[in-house]
Amino acid sequence: MIEVMRDVTKIKREMDELMGAQEMFRTIAKTAADAIVVIDDRGMITFWNPSAERMFGYSEDEALGKELHIIFAPEKYHKAYRDGIRIFGETGKGNVIGKTLEFTAVRKDGTEFPIEVSTSAIRVKGRWHAVGIIRDITEKVRLNEDLRKRIRELEEFYDIAVTRELRMIELKEEIDRLKEEVERLRRVGS
Secondary structure, eight states: OOOOOOOOHHHHHHHHHHHHHHHHHHHHHHHOSSEEEEEOTTSBEEEEOHHHHHHHOOOHHHHTTSBHHHHHSOGGGHHHHHHHHHHHHHHSOOSSBTOEEEEEEEOTTSOEEEEEEEEEEEEETTEEEEEEEEEEOHHHHHHHHHHHHHHHHHHHHHHHHHHHHHHHHHHHHHHHHHHHHHHHHHHHHO
16 A cells, blocks of 8 residues: 655645635726726637726626627727737737727717727736726816817917907007107197
């Protein structure tokens, strides 16, 4: 009879750490105000948090396994997406990886809205995955437009005020010239 014993303490500790890290990620993703979405090297959604559900209108069940960009990217982006996902799947690189960019997205009900997306790549079991942190920037865009409008109004007001001020200076100079002329005529007539 042969008895084999193995100390699994290290393996157990690593499993506990892994499970703790997974639980921490789930908690962070669940409570995040921004949408967190993960796609695989073919562009299929593998993770969809509650904020993504609220933002886009698709439940997790509706989103998982679907092609991300076909679901919520306007059609004008589909060709670029298909070209990019092929390169991403092979290299983990692409035009959006490691950047924060603004795009237009489409909700389940068809309404378009502006988003800001920060994307990174991660290799899992030999395959590339992209993690996207997505923020609805509708309010930011509205505030920026309001600010631009207000700046234009102030510039117009400034132009009017400066033009008026220049005209006032010209009138003052004209009045001073007329006064001098009247004074000169009075001296000559005396």
